[in-house]
Amino acid sequence: MINGERTIQRPLRWGMVGGGRTGQVGYKHRTGALRDGTYQLVAGAFDLKAGRGRDFGTSLGVAGDRCYATYQELIAGEAAREDGVDVVSVATPNFTHYEITKALLEAGIHVICEKPLFFTVKECEEIAALAEEKGLIVGVTYGFTGHPMVHQMAAMVAKGMLGEIRIVDMQYTHGFNAGDDEGAGEAVKWRTNPETAGPTFVLGDIGTHLYYLSEVVLPELKIEKLLCDRKAFIPTRAPLEDHATVLMHYNNGARGRLWVSSVNAGNMGSQRYRFVGAKASVEWSDSRPDQLIYEVQGEPGQVLHHGMPYLEGESLAADRMGALHTEGLGDSWSNIYLWIAQAIDARMHGNAAFLKTHHYPGIKAGTEGVRWLENCVRSADAGAAWVEFE
Numbered sequence: 001m002i003n004g005e006r007t008i009q010r011p012l013r014w015g016m017v018g019g020g021r022t023g024q025v026g027y028k029h030r031t032g033a034l035r036d037g038t039y040q041l042v043a044g045a046f047d048l049k050a051g052r053g054r055d056f057g058t059s060l061g062v063a064g065d066r067c068y069a070t071y072q073e074l075i076a077g078e079a080a081r082e083d084g085v086d087v088v089s090v091a092t093p094n095f096t097h098y099e100i101t102k103a104l105l106e107a108g109i110h111v112i113c114e115k116p117l118f119f120t121v122k123e124c125e126e127i128a129a130l131a132e133e134k135g136l137i138v139g140v141t142y143g144f145t146g147h148p149m150v151h152q153m154a155a156m157v158a159k160g161m162l163g164e165i166r167i168v169d170m171q172y173t174h175g176f177n178a179g180d181d182e183g184a185g186e187a188v189k190w191r192t193n194p195e196t197a198g199p200t201f202v203l204g205d206i207g208t209h210l211y212y213l214s215e216v217v218l219p220e221l222k223i224e225k226l227l228c229d230r231k232a233f234i235p236t237r238a239p240l241e242d243h244a245t246v247l248m249h250y251n252n253g254a255r256g257r258l259w260v261s262s263v264n265a266g267n268m269g270s271q272r273y274r275f276v277g278a279k280a281s282v283e284w285s286d287s288r289p290d291q292l293i294y295e296v297q298g299e300p301g302q303v304l305h306h307g308m309p310y311l312e313g314e315s316l317a318a319d320r321m322g323a324l325h326t327e328g329l330g331d332s333w334s335n336i337y338l339w340i341a342q343a344i345d346a347r348m349h350g351n352a353a354f355l356k357t358h359h360y361p362g363i364k365a366g367t368e369g370v371r372w373l374e375n376c377v378r379s380a381d382a383g384a385a386w387v388e389f390e
């Protein structure tokens with residue numbers, strides 16, 4: 001159980017690029033980071049609008065002279081201080097991730113970056129090599145994989161409780177982009193433009209969460225080939241998609257399907273997973289994140305509840321609230337931030353043995369997400385053809 005006790009040698013001096021007053025995801029980062037005293041927010045280039053960023057930063061308690069106008073100024077200003085930042089989170093639109101991450105790593109600063117990590121696998125591999133050379137961590141905020149019940153599913157699969165996995169069925173949809181983009185806000189505009197979003201819209205924006213969570217639960221399953229069909233129901237979004245279906249064949253013969261959509265009109269957000277084995281299935285949804293449906297063939301179904309002693313140790317170790325109270329998205333983000341902090345702490349103190357077995361979403365997870373997107377786009381652009389996974 002996580003109770004806020006310090007598990008690293010000292011709090012990390014933390015900065016943010018992006019995540020300003022109008023940013024959608026910034027508060028999730030601060031909720032995740034500032035919970036356990038593991039991070040102290042000491043600097044930021046929070047906003048493209050420098051004045052608004054400074055005003056916002058100081059309202060969060062950051063000293064005025066450490067609220068910078070740009071990420072370049074942040075790097076220079078922090079390098080000049082003895083107590084400069086250890087780690088910076090990048091919560092900006094996709095097209096800026098690569099250049100900001102690269103500049104931070106070159107300056108010797110650990111990075112926590114948003115997904116989709118970068119535009120290409122080549123960029124991911126270059127940054128992975130740079131991080132390795134500098135001895136730095138790159139964490140990726142796949143914010144849903146901190147839920148204790150995700151780790152319950154992973155432990156049950158690892159113990160063979162489901163039997164050989166046969167079917168992977170996933171959905172992440174909402175209806176918030178069902179109308180056209182006239183008058184849309186900045187966050188929609190950059191997401192629907194390939195220059196700022198990258199090669200995908202919903203596949204990268206929400207599909208990468210599905211893909212990473214399935215990697216956490218089913219680490220042994222590798223995709224051998226896939227078929228992706230994508231469409232822009234709002235034509236101005238083409239060549240990017242607001243809706244996609246992906247079929248996947250795995251190395252053990254399992255079959256997978258998923259759909260992602262931001263034009264599922266009326267849907268307030270459904271993120272849903274069903275993993276089916278030869279003996280039993282588990283089903284989890286982020287709308288009831290502290291419960292898990294476990295169905296064994298021929299027996300009555302069960303609803304497993306977070307924090308209960310009958311759960312696997314991996315799930316209980318990620319629990320914060322205890323069974324009587326609900327766990328939610330903020331708890332999941334706090335776990336992700338904690339696990340990344342533990343990785344940074346281990347890297348700072350040369351604890352290679354810890355890093356070998358420690359679970360956190362890092363550069364490999366970010367890279368695999370981008371690789372999955374590249375394969376999806378290759379298939380879709382070939383007319384929804386089956387392609388070998390490369």
Ligand code: NAD
Binds near residue numbers: 018020045047187
């Ligand atoms: P947004 O447009 O709402 O906010 C972007 C923020 O970054 C704004 O505050 C803007 O002023 C600032 N900004 C932009 N460029 C900057 C720069 N060069 N320097 C400093 N600040 C800059 O975007 P968003 O929806 O918050 O998305 C940001 C990132 O987070 C995207 O990569 C997105 O895919 C990701 N995201 C992840 C999750 C998740 O669950 N992990 C959820 C939402 C968004």
